[in-house]
Amino acid sequence: MFRFFENLVDPFPAEQPQTPPRRLGAFIRHYSRPILPWLLVTGFLTAVLSVLEVVFLNYMGTLVDWLGEADRTTFFADYGLELIGMGALIVLGFPLLIALQSLFTHQTVFGNYPMIGRWLMHRHVLQQSMSFFQNEFAGRISQKVMQTSLAIRETVMKMVDVFVYVSVYFTGAMVLMGQADLWLLVPLILWLAGYIGLLIYFVPRLQRVSMAQADARAQMTGRVVDSYTNVQTVKLFAHTQREQDYARGAMQEFMGTVHPQMRLVTLLTICLQTLNSFLLAGIGGVAIYAWYISAISLGSIAVAIALIMRIRAMSDWFLWEVAGLFENVGTVQDGMNTIAQSQTVRDVPGARELDVNAGRIDFDHIRFNYGQGVKVIDDLSLTIHPGEKVGIVGRSGAGKSTLVNLLLRFHDLEGGRILIDGQDISQVTQESLRRKIGMVTQDTSLLHRSIRDNICYGKPDATEEEIEAAIRQAHADGFIGQLEDEQGRRGLEAHAGERGVKLSGGQRQRIAIARVLLKNAPILILDEATSALDSEVEAAIQEQLYSLMEGKTVIAIAHRLSTIAVLDRLVVMDDGRIAETGTHEELLERGGLYADLWKRQSGGFIGLDMSAQNAEAAE
Secondary structure, three states, X not given: OHHHHHOOOOOOOOOOOOOOOOOHHHHHHHOOHHHHXXXXXXXXXXXXXXXXXXXXXXXXXXXXXXXXXXXXOOHHHXXXXXXXXXXXXXXXXXXXXXXXXXXXXXXHHHOHHHHHHHHHHHHHHHOOOHHHHHOOOHHHHHXXXXXXXXXXXXXXXXXXXXXXXXXXXXHHXXXXXXXXXXXXXXXXXXXXXXXXXXXXXXXXXXXXXXXHHHHHHHHHHHHHXXXXXXXXXXXXXXXXXXXXXXXXXXXXXXXXXXXXXXXXXXXXXXXXXXXXXXXXXXXXXXXXXXHHOOOOOHHHHHHXXXXXXHHXXXXXXXXXXXXXXXXXXXXXXXXXXXXXXXXXXXXXXXXXXXXXXXXXXXXXXXXXXXXXXXXXXXXXXXXXXXXXXXXXXXXXXXXXXXXHHHHOOOOOOOEEEEEEOOEEHHHEOXXXXXXXXXXXXXXXXXXXXXXXXXXHOOOOOOOHHHHHHHHHHOOOHHHHOOXXXXXXXXXXXXXXXXXXXXXXXXXXXXXXXXXXXXXXXXXXXXXXXXXXXXXXHHHHHHHHHHHHHOOOXXXXXXXXXXXXXXXXXXXXXXXXEEEEEEOHHHHHHHOOHXXXXXXXXXXXXXXXXXXXXXXXXXX
């Protein structure tokens, strides 16, 4: 039975995630569409239960009148059928309705609803451009996804409950009291006016505090996760105290939202209970006086008192539901500001798959900056022929990594085109583009999964023989067999830890190389691919990399010029432009920027401008 109701909704909709609207109501509807029919069902059942509760209270008043007026000898003969009917409704009908409402609410809606939001939000966020992640804490983004999806559910469910109870229960209560004696409505109307006043005063203030609190909570989580993610750097620089202070700053900002919230809560509680006390005293006084002048029956008094006691209890619940509603609205609004951002790099409508036959790359008068107003790449043109191995050289900030990022389409150009085999990369799908490019970077991060999963990320359907061959080529077979994690998993099944922290830099780099070897893409990018390796291992792997380059178009970035001097051609970049191009020997003979960089190398790396150092020393 439970499984039937749980399976009424698919928590993982197959539809492609769309950028959600940036208006609150539309944003909530966007993530509520799959669950909407069942929300209507739960709302209807809640309304029916509310009506029945009012009917029960009214019946209790009627029963009091019967007991006061009926003849004991004929009581069951006169009222037996009504008593049996009401008993059956109470014993059978009411529990069955509650069971049905609970099944729809808890099995169909409560679990599936936030998961639908998490699934669609996560898929949308994964498709965001690199700049989105560069501008946000990873922990902050994940916190927004988790808490926003829950807040959407709570917002909608509270709206349904509040609407149903206001429209059914309070309306029914006022009708019953008005039927008994119109004077009973006077205290209720005065109480309602005061109650609305409390809502008007307190709820917007609670909403503002809640929005600030949601943002402060995400900031606090982001700082804590940032420390954990970079714990090696924290330990290396002995900055544990500094990280504590950094996190404490965010925690203090969070507490700066908690204290105002709790003050509002205390004031609201005092005001509400005072208002409820006046309501009870007012209704009690009017009811007693009406009975004294024989205007109402004892049953009506019983109904009035029961309704007021119920209203007192519900008023507290209702106020906190409304406050919770606006608190969750604040959380949704805060999350919406992050999640509902449009992707800065998008596939054009009808984008086709990239087809790489030869591997020719053309940078055609490209221009780009990072929104800083200063050109990082300025009118650069470069052709890399099929199968050509090209090294990109230049000082830090010359634009080398930016050139590679543009080829991968992590950013869109401001001008010009990049073509692969004559196909403009802005007109093909991003995924097909990146499937055709293999890349090994200097700072390799591994997924917190098994070594096998990390290597197979380059080719998920790889055979065991292919995996082992890639491991041998990357010279990773010497250490993988000795790995063991805290769960006792060994070798390829051992987990790498977050960002691969359980492995040395050289081990991570060799696994990354094995991953790219397995991918076997026609275009290969090496960005300081062997910088984390010792000289002996680097020499061994260089041989494999040269063999890997066969039949591929290669772009290699290195500060260690000796590692790329043997390539077909070197391109020297300076201030976002191509300063020189040629072979290693040609560039040395030319005596230009490359020759200058070669002379200034210290230990095989491009160093700082020595003339600048000398000038600083002279000062």
